[in-house]
Amino acid sequence: MKRLLFVLLGLIAASSAFAQNANNNQAQLRLIVVDQTGAGIPGATVVVTPAAGAPQTATSDERGVVNLPVLAVGTVKVHVEFPGFENSDTTVALKRGANNQNVTLGIAGFQEEVVVNDAVGALDDRSGNAQTTTLEQAEIDQLPDDPDDLAEYLQQMTGGAGATFQVNGFRGGRLPSRDEIRQIRFRTNSFSADNHDAGRTQIEIITRPNVREWSGNANLGLRGDLLNARNAFAQTETPEQFRRFNTSVRGPIVAGRTSIRFGLDGNRAYDSPPIYAVNEDGTQFHGVVRRPSESTNATVGIEHALTKNQTLRIEYRGSDYHAENQGVGDFTMPERAVTRDTSEHQLRFQVQGLIGKTTLHELRVQYRRNTNQAKSVSDAVSINVLDAFNKGGAGVNNEGSSRTVEVADNVDFNIGRKHAMRAGMLFAGGRNENFDARNAAGTFTFSSLEAYNDGNPLQFTQRNGEVDTRFNDYELGLYWQDDIRVNRNFSFSVGARQEMQSLIGDKLNVMPRLGFSWNAPKKLTIRGGYGTFYDWYDTNLYDQTLRVNGISQRDLLIMNPGYPFPFVGADTVILPGGRVQSAPDLQMPYIHQASIGVERAITQNLQTQVSYQMLRGRRLMRSVNVNAPGPDGVRPEPNIGNVTQFESTGRSQSDRLTVNMNYRVPNRRIFMGGNYTLGQVKNHADSATALPANSLDPNAEWGPSFQDVRHRVNAQANFPFFAGTRINGNVNAQSATPFTITTGVDNNLDGVVNDRPAGVGRNTARGTARVDVGMRVSRTFSFGQRGGTTGGPVAGGAPGGGGRRGGAPGGGGLPAGAAPQFGQGGPGGPGGRNNGGGNPFNDNGRFSAEVWISANNLLNNVNYLNYVGNQLSPFYLQPTSAAQARRIEVGMNFRF
Numbered sequence: 001m002k003r004l005l006f007v008l009l010g011l012i013a014a015s016s017a018f019a020q021n022a023n024n025n026q027a028q029l030r031l032i033v034v035d036q037t038g039a040g041i042p043g044a045t046v047v048v049t050p051a052a053g054a055p056q057t058a059t060s061d062e063r064g065v066v067n068l069p070v071l072a073v074g075t076v077k078v079h080v081e082f083p084g085f086e087n088s089d090t091t092v093a094l095k096r097g098a099n100n101q102n103v104t105l106g107i108a109g110f111q112e113e114v115v116v117n118d119a120v121g122a123l124d125d126r127s128g129n130a131q132t133t134t135l136e137q138a139e140i141d142q143l144p145d146d147p148d149d150l151a152e153y154l155q156q157m158t159g160g161a162g163a164t165f166q167v168n169g170f171r172g173g174r175l176p177s178r179d180e181i182r183q184i185r186f187r188t189n190s191f192s193a194d195n196h197d198a199g200r201t202q203i204e205i206i207t208r209p210n211v212r213e214w215s216g217n218a219n220l221g222l223r224g225d226l227l228n229a230r231n232a233f234a235q236t237e238t239p240e241q242f243r244r245f246n247t248s249v250r251g252p253i254v255a256g257r258t259s260i261r262f263g264l265d266g267n268r269a270y271d272s273p274p275i276y277a278v279n280e281d282g283t284q285f286h287g288v289v290r291r292p293s294e295s296t297n298a299t300v301g302i303e304h305a306l307t308k309n310q311t312l313r314i315e316y317r318g319s320d321y322h323a324e325n326q327g328v329g330d331f332t333m334p335e336r337a338v339t340r341d342t343s344e345h346q347l348r349f350q351v352q353g354l355i356g357k358t359t360l361h362e363l364r365v366q367y368r369r370n371t372n373q374a375k376s377v378s379d380a381v382s383i384n385v386l387d388a389f390n391k392g393g394a395g396v397n398n399e400g401s402s403r404t405v406e407v408a409d410n411v412d413f414n415i416g417r418k419h420a421m422r423a424g425m426l427f428a429g430g431r432n433e434n435f436d437a438r439n440a441a442g443t444f445t446f447s448s449l450e451a452y453n454d455g456n457p458l459q460f461t462q463r464n465g466e467v468d469t470r471f472n473d474y475e476l477g478l479y480w481q482d483d484i485r486v487n488r489n490f491s492f493s494v495g496a497r498q499e500m501q502s503l504i505g506d507k508l509n510v511m512p513r514l515g516f517s518w519n520a521p522k523k524l525t526i527r528g529g530y531g532t533f534y535d536w537y538d539t540n541l542y543d544q545t546l547r548v549n550g551i552s553q554r555d556l557l558i559m560n561p562g563y564p565f566p567f568v569g570a571d572t573v574i575l576p577g578g579r580v581q582s583a584p585d586l587q588m589p590y591i592h593q594a595s596i597g598v599e600r601a602i603t604q605n606l607q608t609q610v611s612y613q614m615l616r617g618r619r620l621m622r623s624v625n626v627n628a629p630g631p632d633g634v635r636p637e638p639n640i641g642n643v644t645q646f647e648s649t650g651r652s653q654s655d656r657l658t659v660n661m662n663y664r665v666p667n668r669r670i671f672m673g674g675n676y677t678l679g680q681v682k683n684h685a686d687s688a689t690a691l692p693a694n695s696l697d698p699n700a701e702w703g704p705s706f707q708d709v710r711h712r713v714n715a716q717a718n719f720p721f722f723a724g725t726r727i728n729g730n731v732n733a734q735s736a737t738p739f740t741i742t743t744g745v746d747n748n749l750d751g752v753v754n755d756r757p758a759g760v761g762r763n764t765a766r767g768t769a770r771v772d773v774g775m776r777v778s779r780t781f782s783f784g785q786r787g788g789t790t791g792g793p794v795a796g797g798a799p800g801g802g803g804r805r806g807g808a809p810g811g812g813g814l815p816a817g818a819a820p821q822f823g824q825g826g827p828g829g830p831g832g833r834n835n836g837g838g839n840p841f842n843d844n845g846r847f848s849a850e851v852w853i854s855a856n857n858l859l860n861n862v863n864y865l866n867y868v869g870n871q872l873s874p875f876y877l878q879p880t881s882a883a884q885a886r887r888i889e890v891g892m893n894f895r896f
Contacts, residue, residue: 027073027094028667031066032102033080040064040183041105044082051075065136069667080105098604098665131527131597131609133662135184138669142718142728142776144854145219145891146244147175147265147297154184156732158201159658159677160712161188161613167205169408170366173346174297174319175205177246177265179217179895182208188658189595189611191515191529193479193495194410194424198533198591199615199654214251214896219850220244221891229885231274232862238272238288242889248299256305263299273329276880277389282449285389289334293323310353319344325377330866330881333391337377345369360412366405368430373399381564382443385452386744386753387873387880395439402539404430420483429474429502434543439463442556444563445753447745448872458746458753460566465553469546473539474502481513492516499534499588503542506587509534528596535589541621541646541688542582550579550640557641557751575641575751578627583647591652592616609660617652621688624649625695628750642751644691649698652683652705669726674715681705686763691752693742693762703762704738711735721777728776738763744872757871767879770863776854784846784896850893860886 033044041064049055051074058066073096080088085105092101135143144150155163167176187202195202223242230237250261270292277285301315325337349365378393410424442462446452481495495513500506515529547553555578562569597611627635627643637643656679663672684698686706692698713733721727740756740763747755756762857863864879 027071027096027099029066029068029071029076029092029094029099029101030666031060031068031078031080032100033060033064033066033082034102034104035085041082041085044080044105047079049077049079067667078103095604098667100604100666131188131599131611133186133188133609133660133673135186136666137182138666139671139718140178140181140184142726142778143178144776145178145221145246145893146267147177150178151175153730154203156714156730157675157716158186158188158203159660159675159714160679160707160709160734161656161658161677162200163203164197164200165203165205168207168313168348168350169362169364170348170350171406172366172368173317173344176207176299177248177263179219179246179248179893180207180261180263182206189527189529189597189613191493191495191513191531191593192422193481193497193511193513194422194426196426196477196497196499196533198531198535198593199613208250214249216247216249216251217893217895218245218247219891219893220246221889223887223889227888229857229860229887231885232864232882233276233286233880234274234288235286238274239290240269240271240887242269242271243267244269244891258302258304260303261299261301263301264297266294266296268294274881275329275331275333277331277333278449278874279389280449280453282874287334289325289328289337291323291325291328293321295319295321306351307353310351313348313350313352315346315348317344317346317348319346326374327394327396331387331390333389335378335380335391336382336394338374338394338396339377340372340374342370342372344371355411358413362408362410364406364408366407367403368406369401369403371399371401379441381441382439383446383452384443385446385449387868387870387875388449388452393441395441395443397440398434398436398438400432400434400436402430402432404428418485420485421481422483423480425479426477427475429472431470431472432539432543433468433470434547435466435468436547437463437466440466442566444561444566447753449874455563457561457563457566459751460556460558460561461751462556463548463553464556467547467553469543471539471542471546472502473542475536476500489519490517493529501536501588503539504537504586504588509588509590511590523601525599526597527599528594530592530594533591533593535591537586537588538621538688544580544689545582545646548578548580550577554578555641559746559749559751575635575639577639578641578643580644581646583645583649585648586646587619587648589620589648589650590618592618605665606661606663608662609658611658611660613654613656613658615652615654615656617650617654617683619648620650620652620684621646621648622650622685622698623647623689623691624698625691625750625752628695629748630696633749642691644689646688650684651702652681654681655679669718669720671718672716674713674731677712678710679708679712680710681708691754693752693754693756694748695750701762703764706737706739706763708738708763709734709736723779725777725779728778730774731772732774733769733771735769736766739765739767739867739869741765741869741871744870765867765869765877767867768864770883771859771861772856772863772883773858773861774854774856775858776852778850778852780848780850782848846896848895850895851890852892853888853890855886855888857884857886 029048031046033041035041042060044060044064046058046060046066047055048068048071050072053072056068058068060066071094073094075091075093078090078092080103082105088103088105144153151165165175183206185204187204190202221244225237225240228240244267246265248261248263250259252259270290272288272290275285275287279285297317297319299315299317301313304312306312321342323340326340327336327338328334347367352362355361374396376394376396380393382395383392384390406428408424408426410422412422414420439462442460444457445459447458477497477499479495479497481493483491483493485491493515497511497513499509511532511534513531518526520526548555554576557575557578558566559573560569560571562572567574593615595611595613597609599607599609601607623644624647625642626645627637627640629635656677658675658677660675661673664670682703683705684701692701694700711734713731716730718728741760743755743757745755746753863883865881865883867879868875868877870876
């Protein structure tokens with residue numbers, strides 16, 4: 001298998017060398033025409049006039065892309081126009097090989113702006129002067145088909161920075177399937193005032209416009225244990241099956257005005273995670289349990305041109321998920337299984353377009369309803385022998401629902417020729433209802449296997465009482481930003497954001513934002529900035545303060561209980577009234593973020609980015625037991641147990657240096673990229689509910705975060721292989737994650753079993769590094785003839801483009817996603833000459849079928865997880881599980 005990897009790397013290098021030497025006497029120009037929001041403009045007319053010779057005219061496709069494959073080396077004039085936008089005229093010096101240029105058309109009355117960039121697909125982005133990387137269609141086609149796998153894959157591409165997803169500007173919800181996506185943008189170090197999240201990469205997904213002609217897709221993916229490798233902690237191959245389906249249809253209802261799309265996807269699956277524990281007699285226990293699950297998701301969307309300058313989009317998405325035997329694996333026995341059900345209904349409404357002639361306006365409204373339910377298979381008392389085995393009931397019994405409404409309104413306008421401003425607001429509010437009767441039967445905790453066999457539990461805990469909580473939560477963000485173009489080489493942005501939340505008394509939270517971009521000599525672009533980012537008070541934390549108030553619901557804590565009858569014991573101490581509360585001076589947490597980055601085009605096809613990011617968290621949420629015993633062993637409130645208090649007193653510190661490289665040869669459809677990140681993350685707590693080992697000295701918890709991975713590497717390669725096949729390979733590697741050494745007993749008698757040996761800090765031990773190599777091999781067969789068609793006959797529209805190879809029709813009426821120019825499409829051009837028909841190598845046939853095979857963890861590397869730091873465990877300093885072994889999936893995709 002390693003030889004195969006070396007062969008593939010050699011082929012990548014050979015493909016790159018071949019692409020660089022091809023067409024040495026000619027130039028190719030790839031032009032991307034976008035509006036000021038970064039959306040591609042279909043149907044734009046592009047005229048390229050060389051110094052000697054006849055001009056060439058072309059029309060941008062549905063993504064705003066124009067490819068001119070044969071041009072003479074030298075200087076050319078490029079003219080771009082589209083109704084409702086300012087014309088663009090620029091001069092470009094074409095070099096041998098691939099030349100890439102982006103043109104941003106300003107709305108009539110707006111400033112015209114032309115940006116030349118050697119990175120293919122990198123759009124002009126002055127929003128907070130962020131660094132932007134864009135995935136185009138050829139790269140998107142090789143991404144995972146399943147939306148959940150797609151989200152995980154895109155997360156990995158961020159290099160450990162974490163990600164927030166937006167689909168057509170909307171936050172939250174499930175990602176669309178791959179075939180619905182037109183473009184994916186990664187924005188890092190964004191200091192735009194409309195950005196709420198600090199430090200994370202913004203992944204913006206733009207879906208396809210779909211009004212020109214009917215199209216659709218249907219795909220199926222299958223995976224089973226027959227082709228999979230055995231997990232390192234399983235004695236035999238564990239049963240597994242995964243069946244995924246996805247189908248969608250989209251097209252016009254009224255040509256040139258209204259389109260509709262339908263989508264249905266889901267999966268039916270089961271897996272069998274290994275259980276690696278010990279029996280009561282100390283012998284090792286190996287077992288598996290089958291975990292079935294199924295999900296179904298349906299989507300209906302409508303796009304309608306209200307006017308020639310206003311577009312309306314409405315989308316409904318519904319999801320249902322059911323899973324059984326959850327929570328089983330590692331130390332947890334099958335009897336601790338939990339059944340989970342969730343559902344989501346999501347309705348989105350968006351209006352986008354021009355107000356008058358100079359103001360771009362967008363209104364988004366989203367309604368979401370979520371329900372969830374979880375129930376233990378067994379109602380028995382839970383028995384936890386720390387880091388040895390867990391049996392009995394899981395103590396889970398909850399159900400809840402939430403209804404939320406999100407309203408966002410943005411206005412973009414210019415003042416003069418140098419100030420491009422955005423002002424807006426984001427309001428989110430909703431109703432939360434929850435029932436939770438967790439740990440109703442109680443839990444015995446034993447410090448070791450010996451203590452269990454002797455019948456000496458360390459403690460017994462039980463939550464008494466049942467409470468239904470109902471509360472509302474409202475969040476409001478207001479923002480303003482001015483992008484100031486000083487000259488063609490330097491611009492900067494200034495802005496401010498104000499946030500407030502109904503659940504917390506701290507209402508004045510102004511966040512300054514500053515960013516800059518400088519096109520320095522020697523093809524260097526330097527970007528940087530500073531900003532403050534506040535965060536919300538989590539509704540789950542607030543819910544706990546309403547629920548476990550010490551009266552309606554309270555936590556029973558028995559120290560040194562009897563077994564199996566906890567109230568009967570020689571040294572039993574009963575503390576019956578624990579509660580959860582928030583600090584009276586609770587404030588919204590915030591983060592200082594500063595970054596600096598350098599971008600440089602090394603060659604026409606190779607671009608590099610180097611950036612440093614600093615994050616400093618202040619007033620972060622953490623928990624402290626304010627009723628912990630003092631040095632004399634006496635609690636401040638002697639008659640009750642633990643009082644968990646949420647406080648905004650935590651801190652965090654993060655430093656990250658990232659090197660990113662992208663190599664692209666679009667005319668050869670070769671795309672390669674990768675990043676390396678050197679970083680460190682320290683904090684006081686890895687979650688807001690994690691209690692410190694010593695609540696009398698919570699600052700002693702300062703140490704590495706569980707996210708403190710020093711080295712991360714992510715790389716992808718997407719290139720043509722043999723006989724029309726394509727290969728997409730990816731590598732993810734990271735250094736070891738930290739874990740904490742503990743004594744396994746409650747040394748300070750505070751009722752929390754997380755005490756550490758003297759002089760040992762939190763998260764000071766390390767596991768082992770991880771490496772995962774994935775690969776996808778695909779082959780597409782196209783057939784059928786595309787005939788010439790006509791676009792919607794809308795007055796004043798631009799003429800459609802000429803036909804493409806393989807009989808593709810010229811561009812006609814414009815897609816709804818192209819607001820504000822929707823409805824301005826002219827008649828389509830004549831159909832192109834059919835050079836393929838049923839030819840399987842014809843990429844532009846009316847129909848196409850793709851077959852593919854993909855592998856995760858192709859080299860079957862054992863990536864160990866869950867290292868044990870409990871000194872009393874038989875697995876001390878050992879891993880107890882491993883990430884998935886090699887898994888292979890096969891499938892096919894049909895498009896029309």
